Amino acid sequence: MEDLMIEQWNPSSSYEQYWEACAPIYCTYSQIAHTKNFVGVLVALVSIISSLTVVLRIGINLLVKFAINLFKRTPQRQNEVKPKLKDRLKKMFLTIIMQASAGMMDLNIFPLWRFGSNTDRMTAKRLGQWSTRLYIVLFITSLTTIIIYIGVQPQMLTKSFNEPSLNIYNRLLLDHGDTLQCPCSSISSTYSQFIQIKPVFHQVCSSIFVSDAWRTNLTNGLVSDLSIYDTQDYRRFLSAHLQFLKGLCQSSIQSINDSINQFLSSSLVTTNIITETILNSQVNVLIDESKSNALIIFARLLFFLQSANHGNRLVSGYGTNFMFGGFVFDQTAIEFRSYVVEVLYDNQCSCILNRTCTIQATFINKNLSEIIAVNGLKMGCTPSESFLKSTLECFYNYSCINIIQTQTNSSYEMNSPPLITDGSRFPIKTTINDLVNDLFVENWLTAVNYSLYFDQCSPKLCSYTYIQELNSFYTVTSVLSLSGGIMFILKWISPILVRLLVAINRYRKKRTNVVQCENNIPMTTITTVDIMPRQMNIQPETISLQSESNDLPPPTHCGSFLLCFRELICWIILIFVVLFMIVLSFLTIIPHAKNEAVISAPFINTTATNNITQKLTTSISTTIASSTASSSSCQLTFELLTRQFDNRQAEGSIAVSDFDNDGLWDIILTLFRQYTNIVVFGDGYDSFTRSITINTECSTTGTYVIAADINNDAQMDIVTACDGGPNIVSIILGNGDGTFREAIVYSTGEDGYAIWLDTGDFNGDGNLDIVASIYGISGNRTVEVLFGDGNGFIGGHTRFSTGQNDPSWSLVVGDFDNDRQLDIAIGKSYVPQIVVLRGYGNGSFGPPIIIELESIIFFASWIDAVDINNDGYLDVIVTNAGLDNVAVLLGKGDGTFQPSMTFSTGVFGAPYSGVVEDFNGDGVLDIAAVNYATANVGVLLGYGNGTFGPPMMFPIYDSRMLGMIAADFNRDGRMDLAFIGLASLYFPIMQNTCECCEQEFFNMSRTSHQ
Incomplete structure (x- = not known):
C-alpha cells in the first residue's frame, strides 16, 4: 500500500509531440553585427564625398569672395552724402533680385562637351543653361520629397542595456513600460527561492x-x-x-x-x-x-x-x-x-x-x-x-x-x-x-521578495523600442548621404532630357513647316561659279547650326528689373506648385499605406495564437490551471444569496415559470416526504417573499416537477412525477393569477414510478403530451408517453423500450434527425450510453439507437438538447455524476452524433444537474453544472464551436444540491442561478453580478425545469 501497488513506472516522452503542441510561430536569435557591410560603407562614403564636394564648392567660393570684400579697402569719397537706411535696404533688395535673376538665368554648370562636339559654343551654352534649370528644379523637388519622407516617417529605434541592475530595470520600466524586454538567463526558478x-x-x-x-x-x-x-x-x-x-x-x-x-x-x-x-x-x-x-x-x-x-x-x-x-x-x-x-x-x-x-x-x-x-x-x-x-x-x-x-x-x-x-x-x-x-x-x-526573483532571473540584456517622429540629426545625415547620389544622377540625366526635348521640338517644327510647290510655276536654273570654296563650305554648316539653335527657346536677358522680377516669380511659383503636388501625393499615400499595413498584419492564425497564449499562461507555473478559457474579456462573478423555507424541506426538484402573469419569474419546488409542492413568487429583487403550497395528490413524494401549458389556455400548469405507484404523474392546472385548480393524478396500471419528465406533441394533434422515464419495480426500464387531449386530461398512454434492461434516468425531447418529428434522447444510469427514440409523428417511435460514450463510470444525472455549435443541428449535453465531467455530443442532423467530448466541471465534483445559457453576455452558450460532492458550481464558458473552457468554480457551501435552474430573477439583464437540495430547508440563489454580462432577450425553454 505504501507504493500504491505500483510495480514500476514507465515514463515516456516525445519531443516531436511537444514541438507540435508548442507550434512556434517564429524563432529569433541575437548576434552583434556591424550596421553596414563593405558595400554599404563604400556607397555611404561616396555619397558623403559627393555631398561635401558640392557644399565645399559653393561654400569656399562664397567664403573667398567674402574675405576679399572684407579686406578690400574702398576709397573714401569726400562730401559723400549717405542715403537713408530705407533707401539703402531697398537698393540692396533690388540688387539682390537683379543679381539672383541674372545669375539664375545665366547659370550653367554643364561643360560644353556634354552636348557633343558638333554643337557650337552658343548653342551648347544655351543647352547648358536649360539643363541647369532642369537640374535645379529636379534636385530641389527630389531633396524636398526626401526631407518630407524622412521627417514624417517614424523611426523604430531600439536601445539596449547590458546586465542591468534592479534599480536600472525599475527606472527603465518606469520610463518605457510595456516596451521594455528583459530575457531571463534562467527561465525557471522555484517559488521557495523568493x-x-x-x-x-x-x-x-x-x-x-x-x-x-x-x-x-x-x-x-x-x-x-x-x-x-x-x-x-x-x-x-x-x-x-x-x-x-x-x-x-x-x-x-x-x-x-x-x-x-x-x-x-x-x-x-x-x-x-x-x-x-x-x-x-x-x-x-x-x-x-x-x-x-x-x-x-x-x-x-x-x-x-x-x-x-x-x-x-x-x-x-x-x-x-x-x-x-x-x-x-x-x-x-x-x-x-x-x-x-x-x-x-x-x-x-x-x-x-x-x-x-x-x-x-x-x-x-x-x-x-x-x-x-x-x-x-x-x-x-x-x-x-x-x-x-x-x-x-x-x-x-x-x-x-x-x-x-x-x-x-x-x-x-x-x-x-x-x-x-x-x-x-x-x-x-x-x-x-x-x-x-x-x-x-x-x-x-x-x-x-522581488529582488531575489530578479537575481534568479538574472537578465543579461534589457532593451526597449521607441518611435521617433522627427529626428533632425538623422534627417540631415540621411539627406546629405542621399544628395550626392541624386546630384550624380541628375547631372547625368538632365542634359540628355534637354537634348531629347530639343530633338522632339525640332521634329515637331519640321512637320508643321513643310512647303509644297505648285506645278504651274516655271522653274529657272541658276548656275553659280565657285569662287570662294572655303566660304561656301562654311556657310552650309553655319546655316545648319543656326537652324538647330532656332529650335531652342529664345535667350532671355534681363533688360529691366520688372522683367527679371517677373521671370523669377514665375520660376518660384513653378517650383512651389511642383513641391505642393509632391507633398499632397505623399500625404495621400501615407494613410493608405498605414491602413493596408493594418489590414494585412493579422496573418497569424487566431486559433494558434490563442493556443500559444494559453500554453504560455499555463507555463508560468505547474500548479495553476488556466481560468481564461473564454475568449471573452468579461469576468463572470456571482453573489450567493439564501432563501429560507418555513421549516419545510425540499426534495431536490425545481422549475421556473411565470404563474401569475406579472412578468417575473416564479419558482416551484417539490417538498421532502410530503405530497405537496411549494410555489415561490418572484418580486424582481431575488427576495421571493410570497409563497403558496399546493397538493399534488401523489401517494408519495414528488420526484420531479416541470411547468408547461397542458390545456392550451396560455397559462402555465404544473406536472409532477410521483415517487411510487400506482400513480405516475400529477397535473395541476394554473389559472394565470397565481392560483391553481385541484390536482389530477394518472396511473398507467403498470409497476414503476416516474423519475424524469418532459413534454412535446408526439402524435401531431396540436396538444402537449407528457413523456416520463419509468423506473420499473420488476426491473423494467421504459419510457412512458401520456397523450394529452388539450383540456388538461390524458387520453391514452404507451410504453416504449429503451433497449437493454439498464436503468433509464434523464431524458430530453427534440428533433434530432431534422424530419420535423419529435424524438426522445434518454440518458442511462450506470451504463455509458445515450439512447435515441426517433419519433414518427403519430405517437409511435422507431427502434432504439444506442450511442456509446467513452466513460468508465457513468450516471446521466441531467440531459439537455440545444444547438451548441450553431450548425442548425440539435446537440446533446449530459452530466456524468459518476465522475466529474459533462459530455457534449454534436448532432449530425440524422439522429446520430459525433464522438462525445468531455469537459471537467471540477475535480471530483459529481455534477448532478446543469443548465445551458449565455452567462457572460458574449452571445455564445455556456454550461453551468452543480457539483453534489464539492458543494460548488462549475461554469464552462463556450467558444461557439461545441467546445468549452476550463470550469470557473463558485461555492454554494452545501453538498446536497441536486437541482438547478437559470433565469433573470432581478431583471438586471443577467442570468442568475437557483438551486435546491435533498431535504434542504432553503434554496440558494447565485445572483449574476458581472458588470458587462447584460443581455436583452432570454430563451427560458432550456432552463424551465431541473
Whole structure:
C-alpha cells in the first residue's frame, strides 16, 4: 500500500509531440553585427564625398569672395552724402533680385562637351543653361520629397542595456513600460527561492482545548461505560468531540502545510522578467489556487467518510443513531436475528434519512432532576456530525467551561484563559463545519521578495523600442548621404532630357513647316561659279547650326528689373506648385499605406495564437490551471444569496415559470416526504417573499416537477412525477393569477414510478403530451408517453423500450434527425450510453439507437438538447455524476452524433444537474453544472464551436444540491442561478453580478425545469 501497488513506472516522452503542441510561430536569435557591410560603407562614403564636394564648392567660393570684400579697402569719397537706411535696404533688395535673376538665368554648370562636339559654343551654352534649370528644379523637388519622407516617417529605434541592475530595470520600466524586454538567463526558478508563506490558524488549534492532558483530566471523572448516561446527556459526546476537534485541527494544519510545500516546490517559468505588480498578482492567484485545492481535498475526504458511515448504516457505539430493538425469530433460517431502531431528534429528524439530525447539548443530572444546556454544542446521530453543527461559543466563556469541568467531576485547574474574540475573522457563532471549510485558517502571511526573483532571473540584456517622429540629426545625415547620389544622377540625366526635348521640338517644327510647290510655276536654273570654296563650305554648316539653335527657346536677358522680377516669380511659383503636388501625393499615400499595413498584419492564425497564449499562461507555473478559457474579456462573478423555507424541506426538484402573469419569474419546488409542492413568487429583487403550497395528490413524494401549458389556455400548469405507484404523474392546472385548480393524478396500471419528465406533441394533434422515464419495480426500464387531449386530461398512454434492461434516468425531447418529428434522447444510469427514440409523428417511435460514450463510470444525472455549435443541428449535453465531467455530443442532423467530448466541471465534483445559457453576455452558450460532492458550481464558458473552457468554480457551501435552474430573477439583464437540495430547508440563489454580462432577450425553454 505504501507504493500504491505500483510495480514500476514507465515514463515516456516525445519531443516531436511537444514541438507540435508548442507550434512556434517564429524563432529569433541575437548576434552583434556591424550596421553596414563593405558595400554599404563604400556607397555611404561616396555619397558623403559627393555631398561635401558640392557644399565645399559653393561654400569656399562664397567664403573667398567674402574675405576679399572684407579686406578690400574702398576709397573714401569726400562730401559723400549717405542715403537713408530705407533707401539703402531697398537698393540692396533690388540688387539682390537683379543679381539672383541674372545669375539664375545665366547659370550653367554643364561643360560644353556634354552636348557633343558638333554643337557650337552658343548653342551648347544655351543647352547648358536649360539643363541647369532642369537640374535645379529636379534636385530641389527630389531633396524636398526626401526631407518630407524622412521627417514624417517614424523611426523604430531600439536601445539596449547590458546586465542591468534592479534599480536600472525599475527606472527603465518606469520610463518605457510595456516596451521594455528583459530575457531571463534562467527561465525557471522555484517559488521557495523568493516567496515565504505562513498560515495563521484559529486560536483553538493552539489552545489547551485540543491537548490530550486537558481532555484526559476532564474525562477522568466520567464512568468508563458511557451507556449508563442518558442518550441525551452530553457526557456521552464530550470525549469524542474533543478528540474530533484535535483531529480536525491536526488534519487541517497538515493539509495546509502540504499544500504550501507543494506550491513552494513548484517552478515559475518565465522567458522574460515580469514586473513586481504582475508577479504579486500571479503569486496571489497561485496561492488562492493552492488554498482552494487544499480545501477541496480535505472536504472530499471528509465527505467520503461521512457518506461511507451514513450509507453503510454504521451503528454508533454511543447509541446515538440506532438503538438495539430486540430479537426476532427468522423461520426460514430457523434462527433469531437482532434488529435496531432509528433515533429521532428535533423536528422528528430520523438518522436513517438524515445524518445531520441534532439537538441541543445538555448535562442531565437525574438525582437533582436538573438539565443544564451547554451553549453552542450539539448532539446528534454521530459525534462527528453533531460536532460539525456545533460552535465554539462555550470555549469563549469561562462560566461555560467551568460548567463542563463541574459536570465531569474534573479537578483540573485551567492554566489557559478562554478563547478571545479580538483578532479573529470568525464570529463566535461560526459552526465547526464553517471552520473546517476554511481549514481553521485565519490569515495567510505571504512575503514576495522581488529582488531575489530578479537575481534568479538574472537578465543579461534589457532593451526597449521607441518611435521617433522627427529626428533632425538623422534627417540631415540621411539627406546629405542621399544628395550626392541624386546630384550624380541628375547631372547625368538632365542634359540628355534637354537634348531629347530639343530633338522632339525640332521634329515637331519640321512637320508643321513643310512647303509644297505648285506645278504651274516655271522653274529657272541658276548656275553659280565657285569662287570662294572655303566660304561656301562654311556657310552650309553655319546655316545648319543656326537652324538647330532656332529650335531652342529664345535667350532671355534681363533688360529691366520688372522683367527679371517677373521671370523669377514665375520660376518660384513653378517650383512651389511642383513641391505642393509632391507633398499632397505623399500625404495621400501615407494613410493608405498605414491602413493596408493594418489590414494585412493579422496573418497569424487566431486559433494558434490563442493556443500559444494559453500554453504560455499555463507555463508560468505547474500548479495553476488556466481560468481564461473564454475568449471573452468579461469576468463572470456571482453573489450567493439564501432563501429560507418555513421549516419545510425540499426534495431536490425545481422549475421556473411565470404563474401569475406579472412578468417575473416564479419558482416551484417539490417538498421532502410530503405530497405537496411549494410555489415561490418572484418580486424582481431575488427576495421571493410570497409563497403558496399546493397538493399534488401523489401517494408519495414528488420526484420531479416541470411547468408547461397542458390545456392550451396560455397559462402555465404544473406536472409532477410521483415517487411510487400506482400513480405516475400529477397535473395541476394554473389559472394565470397565481392560483391553481385541484390536482389530477394518472396511473398507467403498470409497476414503476416516474423519475424524469418532459413534454412535446408526439402524435401531431396540436396538444402537449407528457413523456416520463419509468423506473420499473420488476426491473423494467421504459419510457412512458401520456397523450394529452388539450383540456388538461390524458387520453391514452404507451410504453416504449429503451433497449437493454439498464436503468433509464434523464431524458430530453427534440428533433434530432431534422424530419420535423419529435424524438426522445434518454440518458442511462450506470451504463455509458445515450439512447435515441426517433419519433414518427403519430405517437409511435422507431427502434432504439444506442450511442456509446467513452466513460468508465457513468450516471446521466441531467440531459439537455440545444444547438451548441450553431450548425442548425440539435446537440446533446449530459452530466456524468459518476465522475466529474459533462459530455457534449454534436448532432449530425440524422439522429446520430459525433464522438462525445468531455469537459471537467471540477475535480471530483459529481455534477448532478446543469443548465445551458449565455452567462457572460458574449452571445455564445455556456454550461453551468452543480457539483453534489464539492458543494460548488462549475461554469464552462463556450467558444461557439461545441467546445468549452476550463470550469470557473463558485461555492454554494452545501453538498446536497441536486437541482438547478437559470433565469433573470432581478431583471438586471443577467442570468442568475437557483438551486435546491435533498431535504434542504432553503434554496440558494447565485445572483449574476458581472458588470458587462447584460443581455436583452432570454430563451427560458432550456432552463424551465431541473
